[in-house]
Amino acid sequence: MRTIADPVEGEVVRLEPSDDDGITINGVAATLENVDKADVRVDLARADRRSFVVEHVLGPLGLHGITAVDVTGTVDSWSFDRPEHRFCYSVDLGPHHVVGHPAGLPNPGIHEAIESTKPVAGDPAKRVTVSEPVRFEDDAGHLTLRPADPGDGLQFDVTFGDARKRLAVDPLEGTDTDAIAEIVTSTTPFLAPDDAEAATHAIADLVSDIGVLGGFSDLVVEGELNDHYHSQTIGAARKAREVGAVAELSPGPD
Amino acid sequence: MGTLPPPAEVVEAARDASESGTRFADSATLDVAVAGAESVDAGDVRCEDDAYVGPGAGTFGRLAIATAAVDDRDARLHYQAPDYTASGPWLVFEPLAHRIATVQVGRGTATVAVDAAGRTAHRRIERAREAIDSVLSDARPRHDHYPVHADEDGVFVRGMTTFELKGVESPDDRIVVTFSVSVTPATNRDAVERALAGGNGDRDVTFEVTRPPVRAAPGTGLRAAAEDAHQTVVGDAAYEWLPEPTVFSAIAGHDKLAIGPGAPGAEEFTAEQYETGLRVATGTIDGRPA
Numbered sequence: 001m002r003t004i005a006d007p008v009e010g011e012v013v014r015l016e017p018s019d020d021d022g023i024t025i026n027g028v029a030a031t032l033e034n035v036d037k038a039d040v041r042v043d044l045a046r047a048d049r050r051s052f053v054v055e056h057v058l059g060p061l062g063l064h065g066i067t068a069v070d071v072t073g074t075v076d077s078w079s080f081d082r083p084e085h086r087f088c089y090s091v092d093l094g095p096h097h098v099v100g101h102p103a104g105l106p107n108p109g110i111h112e113a114i115e116s117t118k119p120v121a122g123d124p125a126k127r128v129t130v131s132e133p134v135r136f137e138d139d140a141g142h143l144t145l146r147p148a149d150p151g152d153g154l155q156f157d158v159t160f161g162d163a164r165k166r167l168a169v170d171p172l173e174g175t176d177t178d179a180i181a182e183i184v185t186s187t188t189p190f191l192a193p194d195d196a197e198a199a200t201h202a203i204a205d206l207v208s209d210i211g212v213l214g215g216f217s218d219l220v221v222e223g224e225l226n227d228h229y230h231s232q233t234i235g236a237a238r239k240a241r242e243v244g245a246v247a248e249l250s251p252g253p254d
Numbered sequence: 255m256g257t258l259p260p261p262a263e264v265v266e267a268a269r270d271a272s273e274s275g276t277r278f279a280d281s282a283t284l285d286v287a288v289a290g291a292e293s294v295d296a297g298d299v300r301c302e303d304d305a306y307v308g309p310g311a312g313t314f315g316r317l318a319i320a321t322a323a324v325d326d327r328d329a330r331l332h333y334q335a336p337d338y339t340a341s342g343p344w345l346v347f348e349p350l351a352h353r354i355a356t357v358q359v360g361r362g363t364a365t366v367a368v369d370a371a372g373r374t375a376h377r378r379i380e381r382a383r384e385a386i387d388s389v390l391s392d393a394r395p396r397h398d399h400y401p402v403h404a405d406e407d408g409v410f411v412r413g414m415t416t417f418e419l420k421g422v423e424s425p426d427d428r429i430v431v432t433f434s435v436s437v438t439p440a441t442n443r444d445a446v447e448r449a450l451a452g453g454n455g456d457r458d459v460t461f462e463v464t465r466p467p468v469r470a471a472p473g474t475g476l477r478a479a480a481e482d483a484h485q486t487v488v489g490d491a492a493y494e495w496l497p498e499p500t501v502f503s504a505i506a507g508h509d510k511l512a513i514g515p516g517a518p519g520a521e522e523f524t525a526e527q528y529e530t531g532l533r534v535a536t537g538t539i540d541g542r543p544a
Contacts, residue, residue: 086413
Protein backbone atom coordinates (compact mmCIF):
# COMPACT_ATOMS: atom_id res chain seq x y z
CA MET A 1 0.00 0.00 0.00
CA ARG A 2 1.28 3.50 -0.82
CA THR A 3 -0.34 6.71 0.23
CA ILE A 4 0.78 10.35 0.32
CA ALA A 5 2.28 12.06 3.33
CA ASP A 6 0.09 15.16 3.30
CA PRO A 7 -3.09 16.44 1.67
CA VAL A 8 -2.34 18.09 -1.65
CA GLU A 9 -4.22 19.85 -4.40
CA GLY A 10 -3.99 18.70 -7.99
CA GLU A 11 -5.87 20.52 -10.72
CA VAL A 12 -9.63 20.16 -10.11
CA VAL A 13 -9.13 17.69 -7.24
CA ARG A 14 -7.85 17.46 -3.70
CA LEU A 15 -6.00 14.36 -2.47
CA GLU A 16 -6.08 13.19 1.12
CA PRO A 17 -3.90 10.42 2.61
CA SER A 18 -5.76 7.27 3.55
CA ASP A 19 -5.07 4.57 6.11
CA ASP A 20 -6.94 2.02 4.04
CA ASP A 21 -5.69 0.58 0.78
CA GLY A 22 -7.83 1.69 -2.12
CA ILE A 23 -8.71 4.91 -3.89
CA THR A 24 -12.00 6.74 -3.57
CA ILE A 25 -13.28 9.57 -5.74
CA ASN A 26 -16.02 11.74 -4.25
CA GLY A 27 -16.77 8.92 -1.84
CA VAL A 28 -16.97 6.12 -4.40
CA ALA A 29 -14.39 3.33 -4.43
CA ALA A 30 -12.38 3.13 -7.65
CA THR A 31 -13.16 -0.47 -8.49
CA LEU A 32 -14.48 -2.28 -11.55
CA GLU A 33 -17.78 -2.85 -9.78
CA ASN A 34 -18.41 0.89 -9.61
CA VAL A 35 -17.57 1.64 -13.24
CA ASP A 36 -20.82 2.92 -14.70
CA LYS A 37 -19.62 4.07 -18.11
CA ALA A 38 -16.57 3.05 -20.09
CA ASP A 39 -16.23 4.14 -23.70
CA VAL A 40 -14.98 7.62 -24.51
CA ARG A 41 -14.47 8.22 -20.82
CA VAL A 42 -14.85 6.35 -17.51
CA ASP A 43 -17.44 7.29 -14.90
CA LEU A 44 -17.76 5.84 -11.44
CA ALA A 45 -21.16 5.67 -9.81
CA ARG A 46 -22.66 4.27 -6.63
CA ALA A 47 -26.19 5.11 -5.47
CA ASP A 48 -26.62 8.81 -6.32
CA ARG A 49 -22.90 9.57 -6.37
CA ARG A 50 -21.25 9.85 -9.76
CA SER A 51 -17.86 11.09 -10.88
CA PHE A 52 -16.95 11.79 -14.47
CA VAL A 53 -13.71 11.21 -16.41
CA VAL A 54 -12.03 9.48 -13.49
CA GLU A 55 -9.21 8.14 -15.69
CA HIS A 56 -7.58 11.58 -15.56
CA VAL A 57 -7.17 11.09 -11.81
CA LEU A 58 -6.50 7.37 -11.61
CA GLY A 59 -3.91 7.47 -14.37
CA PRO A 60 -1.40 9.77 -12.61
CA LEU A 61 -2.08 8.06 -9.29
CA GLY A 62 -1.30 4.69 -10.83
CA LEU A 63 1.78 6.05 -12.59
CA HIS A 64 3.10 7.11 -9.18
CA GLY A 65 2.13 3.82 -7.53
CA ILE A 66 -0.29 5.55 -5.15
CA THR A 67 -2.86 2.98 -4.02
CA ALA A 68 -4.43 4.60 -0.94
CA VAL A 69 -5.88 8.09 -1.26
CA ASP A 70 -9.23 9.85 -1.03
CA VAL A 71 -9.92 12.19 -3.93
CA THR A 72 -12.44 15.01 -3.86
CA GLY A 73 -13.44 17.17 -6.81
CA THR A 74 -12.88 20.88 -6.21
CA VAL A 75 -14.44 22.61 -9.21
CA ASP A 76 -17.06 25.10 -8.05
CA SER A 77 -18.03 26.86 -11.27
CA TRP A 78 -19.68 25.66 -14.45
CA SER A 79 -18.04 25.11 -17.81
CA PHE A 80 -20.98 24.18 -19.98
CA ASP A 81 -18.76 23.74 -23.04
CA ARG A 82 -17.92 20.39 -21.40
CA PRO A 83 -20.55 17.69 -21.98
CA GLU A 84 -19.89 16.29 -18.52
CA HIS A 85 -20.80 19.62 -16.94
CA ARG A 86 -24.02 19.71 -18.96
CA PHE A 87 -24.78 16.18 -17.71
CA CYS A 88 -24.23 17.23 -14.10
CA TYR A 89 -26.41 20.33 -14.49
CA SER A 90 -29.14 18.18 -16.02
CA VAL A 91 -29.34 15.89 -12.98
CA ASP A 92 -28.64 18.45 -10.25
CA LEU A 93 -25.08 17.35 -9.52
CA GLY A 94 -22.47 19.99 -8.78
CA PRO A 95 -19.51 20.64 -11.09
CA HIS A 96 -17.12 19.06 -8.60
CA HIS A 97 -18.37 15.68 -9.81
CA VAL A 98 -16.37 16.21 -12.98
CA VAL A 99 -12.80 15.31 -12.09
CA GLY A 100 -11.47 15.24 -15.63
CA HIS A 101 -8.93 17.84 -16.65
CA PRO A 102 -10.39 20.75 -18.67
CA ALA A 103 -7.70 20.44 -21.35
CA GLY A 104 -8.05 16.67 -21.63
CA LEU A 105 -4.75 15.92 -19.86
CA PRO A 106 -4.08 13.18 -17.28
CA ASN A 107 -3.97 15.86 -14.59
CA PRO A 108 -0.39 17.11 -14.51
CA GLY A 109 -1.32 18.93 -11.31
CA ILE A 110 -1.65 15.57 -9.54
CA HIS A 111 1.78 14.57 -10.83
CA GLU A 112 3.35 17.78 -9.54
CA ALA A 113 1.51 17.51 -6.21
CA ILE A 114 2.71 13.96 -5.60
CA GLU A 115 6.25 14.96 -6.55
CA SER A 116 6.07 17.62 -3.84
CA THR A 117 5.09 15.20 -1.08
CA LYS A 118 6.75 11.93 -0.25
CA PRO A 119 4.74 8.75 -0.84
CA VAL A 120 4.35 6.72 2.34
CA ALA A 121 4.74 2.96 1.94
CA GLY A 122 2.67 0.59 4.03
CA ASP A 123 2.24 -3.16 3.88
CA PRO A 124 3.40 -4.65 0.57
CA ALA A 125 0.53 -5.08 -1.84
CA LYS A 126 -0.43 -8.34 -3.47
CA ARG A 127 0.74 -8.42 -7.03
CA VAL A 128 -1.80 -9.58 -9.56
CA THR A 129 -1.55 -10.98 -13.08
CA VAL A 130 -3.59 -13.30 -15.29
CA SER A 131 -3.19 -17.05 -15.25
CA GLU A 132 -3.70 -17.29 -19.01
CA PRO A 133 -4.00 -14.87 -21.93
CA VAL A 134 -7.28 -12.97 -22.00
CA ARG A 135 -8.32 -11.35 -25.28
CA PHE A 136 -11.07 -8.76 -25.55
CA GLU A 137 -12.35 -7.71 -28.94
CA ASP A 138 -15.01 -5.27 -30.04
CA ASP A 139 -16.07 -3.57 -33.24
CA ALA A 140 -12.91 -1.61 -33.84
CA GLY A 141 -10.06 -3.02 -31.82
CA HIS A 142 -8.68 -5.64 -29.48
CA LEU A 143 -6.70 -5.89 -26.29
CA THR A 144 -4.89 -8.94 -24.90
CA LEU A 145 -3.71 -9.39 -21.33
CA ARG A 146 -0.88 -11.88 -20.92
CA PRO A 147 0.74 -13.25 -17.75
CA ALA A 148 3.86 -11.62 -16.35
CA ASP A 149 6.15 -12.22 -13.38
CA PRO A 150 5.93 -10.32 -10.09
CA GLY A 151 7.70 -7.02 -10.39
CA ASP A 152 7.52 -6.88 -14.21
CA GLY A 153 4.80 -4.24 -13.97
CA LEU A 154 2.32 -3.43 -16.72
CA GLN A 155 4.18 -3.79 -19.99
CA PHE A 156 2.22 -1.96 -22.63
CA ASP A 157 2.65 -2.52 -26.38
CA VAL A 158 -0.31 -0.82 -28.03
CA THR A 159 -1.18 1.03 -31.17
CA PHE A 160 -3.48 3.97 -31.68
CA GLY A 161 -4.01 4.82 -35.33
CA ASP A 162 -0.58 5.02 -36.90
CA ALA A 163 1.27 5.30 -33.60
CA ARG A 164 2.73 2.53 -31.47
CA LYS A 165 3.60 2.97 -27.81
CA ARG A 166 5.69 0.62 -25.68
CA LEU A 167 6.25 1.37 -22.01
CA ALA A 168 6.45 -0.50 -18.69
CA VAL A 169 4.74 0.95 -15.62
CA ASP A 170 4.53 -0.32 -12.05
CA PRO A 171 1.17 0.73 -10.56
CA LEU A 172 2.26 -0.38 -7.08
CA GLU A 173 5.74 1.14 -6.96
CA GLY A 174 5.72 4.07 -9.36
CA THR A 175 7.34 4.84 -12.69
CA ASP A 176 10.22 6.92 -14.03
CA THR A 177 9.32 10.55 -13.41
CA ASP A 178 10.40 11.74 -16.87
CA ALA A 179 8.12 9.17 -18.47
CA ILE A 180 5.29 10.31 -16.22
CA ALA A 181 5.88 13.95 -17.17
CA GLU A 182 5.57 13.12 -20.86
CA ILE A 183 2.39 11.11 -20.32
CA VAL A 184 0.54 13.63 -18.13
CA THR A 185 1.15 16.41 -20.64
CA SER A 186 -0.31 14.44 -23.55
CA THR A 187 -3.89 15.28 -24.36
CA THR A 188 -6.81 12.99 -24.95
CA PRO A 189 -7.20 11.42 -28.42
CA PHE A 190 -10.28 13.54 -29.14
CA LEU A 191 -8.15 16.68 -28.87
CA ALA A 192 -4.68 15.36 -29.69
CA PRO A 193 -2.92 16.84 -32.75
CA ASP A 194 -1.63 13.44 -33.85
CA ASP A 195 -1.77 9.73 -33.11
CA ALA A 196 1.59 9.78 -31.33
CA GLU A 197 0.36 12.13 -28.61
CA ALA A 198 -2.92 10.22 -28.39
CA ALA A 199 -1.04 6.96 -27.87
CA THR A 200 1.08 8.52 -25.13
CA HIS A 201 -2.06 9.80 -23.39
CA ALA A 202 -3.54 6.32 -23.70
CA ILE A 203 -0.84 4.95 -21.40
CA ALA A 204 -2.35 6.95 -18.52
CA ASP A 205 -5.78 5.57 -19.37
CA LEU A 206 -4.45 2.02 -19.54
CA VAL A 207 -2.83 2.43 -16.12
CA SER A 208 -6.12 3.81 -14.78
CA ASP A 209 -8.35 1.15 -16.23
CA ILE A 210 -6.22 -1.99 -16.06
CA GLY A 211 -3.88 -1.17 -13.19
CA VAL A 212 -6.03 0.79 -10.77
CA LEU A 213 -9.62 -0.20 -11.59
CA GLY A 214 -8.70 -3.66 -12.85
CA GLY A 215 -6.36 -4.27 -9.95
CA PHE A 216 -3.56 -5.73 -12.07
CA SER A 217 0.10 -5.04 -11.31
CA ASP A 218 1.98 -7.35 -13.68
CA LEU A 219 0.83 -8.01 -17.24
CA VAL A 220 1.84 -7.83 -20.83
CA VAL A 221 -0.82 -5.70 -22.50
CA GLU A 222 -0.97 -5.74 -26.28
CA GLY A 223 -3.52 -4.42 -28.67
CA GLU A 224 -5.02 -1.99 -31.12
CA LEU A 225 -6.92 0.80 -29.44
CA ASN A 226 -9.97 2.37 -31.05
CA ASP A 227 -11.43 5.80 -30.40
CA HIS A 228 -13.57 4.59 -27.48
CA TYR A 229 -10.93 2.31 -26.02
CA HIS A 230 -12.14 2.44 -22.42
CA SER A 231 -14.64 -0.20 -23.53
CA GLN A 232 -11.64 -2.37 -24.46
CA THR A 233 -9.62 -1.74 -21.29
CA ILE A 234 -12.47 -2.17 -18.84
CA GLY A 235 -13.85 -4.95 -20.99
CA ALA A 236 -10.57 -6.87 -20.84
CA ALA A 237 -10.29 -6.42 -17.07
CA ARG A 238 -13.86 -7.60 -16.57
CA LYS A 239 -13.38 -10.55 -18.90
CA ALA A 240 -10.36 -11.69 -16.93
CA ARG A 241 -12.58 -11.87 -13.87
CA GLU A 242 -15.44 -13.52 -15.69
CA VAL A 243 -13.28 -16.36 -16.98
CA GLY A 244 -11.53 -16.80 -13.63
CA ALA A 245 -8.12 -15.80 -14.97
CA VAL A 246 -7.11 -13.37 -12.23
CA ALA A 247 -4.04 -14.72 -10.41
CA GLU A 248 -2.47 -13.28 -7.30
CA LEU A 249 1.31 -13.44 -7.06
CA SER A 250 3.56 -13.25 -4.04
CA PRO A 251 3.72 -9.77 -2.41
CA GLY A 252 6.13 -7.26 -3.92
CA PRO A 253 9.21 -5.97 -2.16
CA ASP A 254 9.01 -3.19 0.45
CA MET B 255 -41.53 -1.69 -45.99
CA GLY B 256 -40.38 -3.68 -42.92
CA THR B 257 -41.51 -2.56 -39.49
CA LEU B 258 -42.18 1.14 -40.19
CA PRO B 259 -45.89 1.98 -40.15
CA PRO B 260 -47.06 3.79 -43.31
CA PRO B 261 -47.11 7.58 -42.85
CA ALA B 262 -50.85 7.92 -43.38
CA GLU B 263 -51.51 5.25 -40.75
CA VAL B 264 -49.26 7.06 -38.28
CA VAL B 265 -51.23 10.28 -38.65
CA GLU B 266 -54.57 8.48 -38.31
CA ALA B 267 -53.37 6.54 -35.28
CA ALA B 268 -51.97 9.71 -33.70
CA ARG B 269 -55.28 11.52 -34.17
CA ASP B 270 -57.18 8.57 -32.67
CA ALA B 271 -54.77 8.30 -29.75
CA SER B 272 -54.97 12.03 -29.09
CA GLU B 273 -58.77 12.08 -29.22
CA SER B 274 -59.17 9.07 -26.96
CA GLY B 275 -56.52 10.49 -24.69
CA THR B 276 -58.53 13.67 -24.40
CA ARG B 277 -61.55 11.68 -23.30
CA PHE B 278 -59.54 10.04 -20.51
CA ALA B 279 -57.34 13.04 -19.76
CA ASP B 280 -58.15 13.04 -16.08
CA SER B 281 -56.97 9.47 -15.56
CA ALA B 282 -53.81 9.46 -17.67
CA THR B 283 -50.69 9.64 -15.55
CA LEU B 284 -48.33 10.82 -18.27
CA ASP B 285 -48.75 13.44 -20.98
CA VAL B 286 -46.77 12.79 -24.18
CA ALA B 287 -45.82 15.27 -26.87
CA VAL B 288 -43.60 15.16 -29.95
CA ALA B 289 -41.55 18.25 -30.73
CA GLY B 290 -42.22 19.43 -34.25
CA ALA B 291 -45.36 17.33 -34.70
CA GLU B 292 -47.45 20.47 -34.95
CA SER B 293 -45.89 21.24 -38.30
CA VAL B 294 -45.27 17.88 -39.97
CA ASP B 295 -47.71 15.76 -41.98
CA ALA B 296 -47.82 12.45 -43.81
CA GLY B 297 -47.14 14.28 -47.06
CA ASP B 298 -43.77 15.44 -45.76
CA VAL B 299 -42.25 11.95 -45.72
CA ARG B 300 -42.12 8.89 -47.92
CA CYS B 301 -41.09 5.34 -47.17
CA GLU B 302 -37.96 4.21 -48.98
CA ASP B 303 -35.82 1.14 -48.26
CA ASP B 304 -37.41 0.70 -44.84
CA ALA B 305 -36.86 4.28 -43.75
CA TYR B 306 -38.82 7.50 -43.62
CA VAL B 307 -37.19 9.96 -45.97
CA GLY B 308 -37.83 13.67 -46.32
CA PRO B 309 -37.47 16.94 -44.42
CA GLY B 310 -39.76 15.80 -41.59
CA ALA B 311 -38.48 12.24 -41.40
CA GLY B 312 -37.03 12.45 -37.90
CA THR B 313 -40.07 14.16 -36.40
CA PHE B 314 -42.34 11.71 -38.16
CA GLY B 315 -40.33 8.77 -36.85
CA ARG B 316 -40.60 10.06 -33.30
CA LEU B 317 -44.34 10.64 -33.78
CA ALA B 318 -44.68 7.02 -34.94
CA ILE B 319 -42.85 5.88 -31.82
CA ALA B 320 -44.90 8.02 -29.45
CA THR B 321 -48.15 6.88 -31.04
CA ALA B 322 -47.22 3.20 -30.72
CA ALA B 323 -45.81 3.66 -27.22
CA VAL B 324 -48.99 5.12 -25.70
CA ASP B 325 -51.20 2.41 -27.20
CA ASP B 326 -52.97 0.59 -24.40
CA ARG B 327 -50.88 2.38 -21.81
CA ASP B 328 -51.58 4.90 -19.11
CA ALA B 329 -50.32 7.81 -21.17
CA ARG B 330 -52.00 10.52 -23.23
CA LEU B 331 -50.63 11.56 -26.61
CA HIS B 332 -51.08 15.21 -27.56
CA TYR B 333 -51.31 15.56 -31.35
CA GLN B 334 -50.58 17.83 -33.09
CA ALA B 335 -49.87 20.45 -30.44
CA PRO B 336 -49.94 19.88 -26.70
CA ASP B 337 -52.88 20.85 -24.55
CA TYR B 338 -50.93 23.22 -22.37
CA THR B 339 -53.53 23.01 -19.62
CA ALA B 340 -52.62 19.36 -18.97
CA SER B 341 -50.96 18.85 -15.63
CA GLY B 342 -48.24 16.42 -16.70
CA PRO B 343 -45.81 14.98 -15.93
CA TRP B 344 -44.68 15.24 -19.53
CA LEU B 345 -42.61 13.01 -21.74
CA VAL B 346 -41.50 14.90 -24.85
CA PHE B 347 -39.94 13.24 -27.89
CA GLU B 348 -37.03 15.24 -29.29
CA PRO B 349 -34.08 14.51 -31.61
CA LEU B 350 -31.67 13.53 -28.85
CA ALA B 351 -29.86 10.55 -30.41
CA HIS B 352 -30.99 8.46 -27.46
CA ARG B 353 -29.89 10.84 -24.77
CA ILE B 354 -32.12 12.23 -22.03
CA ALA B 355 -32.77 15.94 -21.54
CA THR B 356 -34.03 18.12 -18.74
CA VAL B 357 -32.38 21.34 -19.94
CA GLN B 358 -33.13 23.33 -23.07
CA VAL B 359 -31.01 26.16 -24.42
CA GLY B 360 -32.86 29.42 -24.95
CA ARG B 361 -32.65 32.07 -27.66
CA GLY B 362 -31.95 35.74 -27.86
CA THR B 363 -31.29 38.41 -30.43
CA ALA B 364 -28.25 40.60 -30.67
CA THR B 365 -27.64 43.47 -33.04
CA VAL B 366 -24.38 45.17 -33.83
CA ALA B 367 -24.51 48.56 -35.52
CA VAL B 368 -21.39 50.07 -37.06
CA ASP B 369 -20.91 53.34 -38.86
CA ALA B 370 -19.99 52.76 -42.52
CA ALA B 371 -20.07 56.28 -43.90
CA GLY B 372 -17.68 57.30 -46.63
CA ARG B 373 -17.11 60.15 -49.00
CA THR B 374 -17.48 57.94 -52.04
CA ALA B 375 -19.67 54.97 -52.83
CA HIS B 376 -16.57 52.85 -53.20
CA ARG B 377 -15.34 53.86 -49.77
CA ARG B 378 -18.75 53.21 -48.24
CA ILE B 379 -18.77 49.69 -49.72
CA GLU B 380 -15.24 49.08 -48.42
CA ARG B 381 -16.14 50.21 -44.92
CA ALA B 382 -19.29 48.12 -44.97
CA ARG B 383 -17.33 45.02 -45.97
CA GLU B 384 -14.70 45.66 -43.30
CA ALA B 385 -17.40 46.21 -40.68
CA ILE B 386 -19.24 43.01 -41.56
CA ASP B 387 -16.04 40.93 -41.64
CA SER B 388 -14.94 42.33 -38.31
CA VAL B 389 -18.27 41.70 -36.61
CA LEU B 390 -18.53 38.17 -37.99
CA SER B 391 -15.00 37.42 -36.89
CA ASP B 392 -15.75 38.55 -33.35
CA ALA B 393 -18.92 36.42 -33.36
CA ARG B 394 -17.11 33.16 -34.17
CA PRO B 395 -16.82 30.67 -31.30
CA ARG B 396 -13.41 30.45 -29.70
CA HIS B 397 -11.88 28.17 -27.11
CA ASP B 398 -8.45 27.62 -25.62
CA HIS B 399 -8.67 23.83 -25.73
CA TYR B 400 -11.57 22.62 -27.85
CA PRO B 401 -12.00 22.64 -31.67
CA VAL B 402 -15.20 24.69 -31.53
CA HIS B 403 -14.71 26.03 -35.07
CA ALA B 404 -15.35 22.52 -36.45
CA ASP B 405 -17.80 21.21 -33.86
CA GLU B 406 -20.61 20.11 -36.16
CA ASP B 407 -22.02 17.65 -33.63
CA GLY B 408 -22.21 20.32 -30.94
CA VAL B 409 -20.08 18.40 -28.47
CA PHE B 410 -18.73 21.67 -27.08
CA VAL B 411 -20.71 24.52 -28.63
CA ARG B 412 -24.03 23.19 -27.38
CA GLY B 413 -23.11 24.58 -23.98
CA MET B 414 -21.67 27.87 -25.23
CA THR B 415 -23.21 31.21 -26.04
CA THR B 416 -23.00 31.24 -29.83
CA PHE B 417 -24.06 33.64 -32.54
CA GLU B 418 -25.87 32.65 -35.74
CA LEU B 419 -26.05 35.27 -38.45
CA LYS B 420 -29.64 36.20 -39.26
CA GLY B 421 -29.24 39.27 -41.40
CA VAL B 422 -27.32 42.31 -42.48
CA GLU B 423 -28.96 45.64 -43.22
CA SER B 424 -27.59 48.99 -44.23
CA PRO B 425 -29.90 51.78 -43.09
CA ASP B 426 -28.43 55.20 -43.79
CA ASP B 427 -24.66 54.97 -43.50
CA ARG B 428 -24.64 52.19 -40.95
CA ILE B 429 -24.29 48.44 -41.10
CA VAL B 430 -26.55 46.52 -38.73
CA VAL B 431 -25.75 42.85 -38.23
CA THR B 432 -28.36 40.74 -36.48
CA PHE B 433 -27.60 37.47 -34.73
CA SER B 434 -29.70 34.78 -33.17
CA VAL B 435 -27.98 33.98 -29.88
CA SER B 436 -28.03 30.63 -28.10
CA VAL B 437 -28.72 31.45 -24.46
CA THR B 438 -27.44 29.03 -21.85
CA PRO B 439 -27.83 29.22 -18.08
CA ALA B 440 -24.39 30.84 -18.05
CA THR B 441 -25.04 33.45 -20.75
CA ASN B 442 -24.15 36.84 -19.40
CA ARG B 443 -25.40 40.09 -20.92
CA ASP B 444 -22.17 41.95 -20.25
CA ALA B 445 -20.12 39.13 -21.76
CA VAL B 446 -22.29 39.08 -24.90
CA GLU B 447 -21.98 42.82 -25.36
CA ARG B 448 -18.24 42.71 -24.73
CA ALA B 449 -17.79 39.87 -27.24
CA LEU B 450 -19.53 41.83 -30.00
CA ALA B 451 -18.36 45.32 -29.11
CA GLY B 452 -14.99 45.02 -30.80
CA GLY B 453 -11.90 46.85 -29.65
CA ASN B 454 -12.46 50.32 -31.10
CA GLY B 455 -15.57 51.33 -29.20
CA ASP B 456 -17.27 52.17 -32.49
CA ARG B 457 -20.14 49.70 -32.31
CA ASP B 458 -23.56 49.84 -30.71
CA VAL B 459 -24.58 46.45 -29.39
CA THR B 460 -28.00 45.37 -28.20
CA PHE B 461 -28.93 42.02 -26.72
CA GLU B 462 -32.30 40.68 -25.68
CA VAL B 463 -33.30 37.23 -24.43
CA THR B 464 -36.45 36.14 -26.23
CA ARG B 465 -36.73 32.59 -24.88
CA PRO B 466 -34.89 31.90 -21.62
CA PRO B 467 -33.21 28.53 -21.10
CA VAL B 468 -35.27 25.93 -19.30
CA ARG B 469 -34.21 23.55 -16.55
CA ALA B 470 -36.83 20.93 -15.74
CA ALA B 471 -37.02 18.83 -12.58
CA PRO B 472 -38.89 15.66 -13.46
CA GLY B 473 -40.00 13.35 -10.69
CA THR B 474 -37.50 10.71 -9.70
CA GLY B 475 -39.79 7.92 -10.91
CA LEU B 476 -39.90 9.20 -14.48
CA ARG B 477 -36.18 9.95 -14.51
CA ALA B 478 -35.26 6.54 -13.14
CA ALA B 479 -37.54 4.83 -15.64
CA ALA B 480 -35.98 6.72 -18.55
CA GLU B 481 -32.46 6.00 -17.33
CA ASP B 482 -33.16 2.30 -16.84
CA ALA B 483 -34.78 2.02 -20.25
CA HIS B 484 -31.83 3.71 -21.97
CA GLN B 485 -29.29 1.65 -20.06
CA THR B 486 -31.11 -1.57 -20.94
CA VAL B 487 -31.83 -0.86 -24.59
CA VAL B 488 -28.91 1.31 -25.80
CA GLY B 489 -26.36 0.56 -23.10
CA ASP B 490 -25.96 4.11 -21.83
CA ALA B 491 -28.09 6.60 -19.94
CA ALA B 492 -26.51 9.93 -20.82
CA TYR B 493 -27.89 13.44 -20.49
CA GLU B 494 -27.54 16.23 -23.02
CA TRP B 495 -29.13 19.59 -23.52
CA LEU B 496 -31.75 20.39 -26.13
CA PRO B 497 -30.10 22.94 -28.44
CA GLU B 498 -32.98 25.32 -29.03
CA PRO B 499 -36.50 26.13 -27.84
CA THR B 500 -39.28 23.75 -28.78
CA VAL B 501 -42.55 22.66 -27.26
CA PHE B 502 -40.47 21.41 -24.31
CA SER B 503 -39.93 24.95 -23.07
CA ALA B 504 -43.49 25.99 -23.92
CA ILE B 505 -44.93 23.35 -21.59
CA ALA B 506 -45.43 24.97 -18.21
CA GLY B 507 -43.99 23.48 -15.08
CA HIS B 508 -40.88 21.51 -14.28
CA ASP B 509 -42.17 17.94 -14.29
CA LYS B 510 -41.04 17.02 -17.77
CA LEU B 511 -38.35 15.01 -19.50
CA ALA B 512 -37.28 14.61 -23.12
CA ILE B 513 -36.04 11.49 -24.90
CA GLY B 514 -35.83 10.32 -28.47
CA PRO B 515 -33.73 8.89 -31.30
CA GLY B 516 -32.30 10.77 -34.23
CA ALA B 517 -30.34 13.95 -34.69
CA PRO B 518 -31.75 17.45 -35.28
CA GLY B 519 -32.63 18.06 -38.90
CA ALA B 520 -32.11 14.46 -40.00
CA GLU B 521 -33.90 13.67 -43.27
CA GLU B 522 -33.88 9.93 -42.82
CA PHE B 523 -35.32 7.81 -40.05
CA THR B 524 -34.69 4.07 -40.21
CA ALA B 525 -36.70 1.09 -39.10
CA GLU B 526 -33.91 0.26 -36.66
CA GLN B 527 -34.25 3.70 -35.08
CA TYR B 528 -37.97 3.13 -34.82
CA GLU B 529 -37.59 -0.28 -33.17
CA THR B 530 -34.96 0.88 -30.70
CA GLY B 531 -36.80 4.10 -29.95
CA LEU B 532 -40.03 2.23 -29.32
CA ARG B 533 -38.31 -0.10 -26.86
CA VAL B 534 -36.87 2.85 -24.98
CA ALA B 535 -40.21 4.65 -24.99
CA THR B 536 -42.26 1.71 -23.75
CA GLY B 537 -39.58 0.91 -21.19
CA THR B 538 -39.77 4.47 -19.90
CA ILE B 539 -43.57 4.56 -19.74
CA ASP B 540 -43.87 1.08 -18.21
CA GLY B 541 -40.95 1.57 -15.83
CA ARG B 542 -42.55 4.34 -13.80
CA PRO B 543 -43.63 3.38 -10.30
CA ALA B 544 -47.32 2.55 -10.01
